[in-house]
Amino acid sequence: xxxxxDLTANQQTPTSDSKVVLCKSFKIDIANGSGFLSGTTYNxxxxxxxxxxxxxxxxxxxxxxxxxVSAATLGTSINGVSTSAATNVFATGASTITPGVSxxxxxxxxxxxxxxYTPTLTGAGATAGVIYINxxxxx
Numbered sequence: 487x488x489x490x491x492d493l494t495a496n497q498q499t500p501t502s503d504s505k506v507v508l509c510k511s512f513k514i515d516i517a518n519g520s521g522f523l524s525g526t527t528y529n530x531x532x533x534x535x536x537x538x539x540x541x542x543x544x545x546x547x548x549x550x551x552x553x554x555v556s557a558a559t560l561g562t563s564i565n566g567v568s569t570s571a572a573t574n575v576f577a578t579g580a581s582t583i584t585p586g587v588s589x590x591x592x593x594x595x596x597x598x599x600x601x602x603y604t605p606t607l608t609g610a611g612a613t614a615g616v617i618y619i620n621x622x623x624x625x
Contacts, residue, residue, distance in 0.1 A: 505624040507540060514603065516550065516615040524607040530562075533599040534625055539564055541622040544573045545580040546615070553611020561606070562619060565599040572606070575617050 512530045514520040521528045533539065542562060550558035558576040562569050569585040601621065605612075 507622050507624055508537075510601070510621045510623070512601075512619045512621075514615070514617040514619070516552075516612050522550070522605050522607075522612045522615065524605055524610065527563075527602050527604045530601040530603055530619065533564060533601060533621070533623055535595045535598050536625045537599060537623045538625075539569060539585045539621055539623045542570050542583045542585060543580060543618075543620040543622075544570065544575070544583065545618045545620075546575045546578050547618065548614060548616040549578050550575050550605075550607070550612050550615035550617075552613030552615075554609035555607050555612050557608035558612065558615070559606045560617065561604045563602050563604070564621075565595055575605075575615065 510531060510533065514522070516522045544560060544562070555576070558574075559572040560575045561571040561573070564585070570581075570583040573581045573583070603619065
C-alpha cells in the first residue's frame with residue numbers, strides 16, 4: 487500500500503479574514519450544586535459580543551438520575567436564541583450540534599452574549615449527573 491503526500495501546485499494559505507477557533511467549556515455537576523430543575527433557565531457564562539458559535543458539544547459523563555426522573559434533556563441558548571434543544575442527558579454519551587440558522591441572523595451582538603441552559607425532566611428531584619458543554623466559536 488502506498489500513500490501520496492504531494493501538495494497541490496498552489497498551496498493554500500489562510501486569508502487575512504481567517505479566524506482562530508476558540509472554546510469555552512462548562513461543567514454542570516448536579517450532585518455538587520448545579521441547578522437542574524425542569525423548565526428553569528440557568529446562566530453558564532458569556533461569549534464576547536463579536537463571537538459566533540460554530541459548534542456545541544454536549545457530553546454526559548454521568549447520566550442524570552435521582553428522585554423520580556425517568557427522562558432528561560438539555561437545551562442551550564446564546565443571547566436568548568436556541569442553539570441546541572432536547573439533547574438527551576439521561577444516558578451517557580456525546581452529542582455535537584451545529585447552531586441552527588436562526589442563531590446566525592442575531593449577529594453581530596451589541597453586548598456580550600449570555601450563554602444559558604434549560605433542563606427538561608420527566609419526573610423530578612434529580613440528584614446526580616455530570617454534563618460538559620463545550621462551545622467552539624470564532625471572534
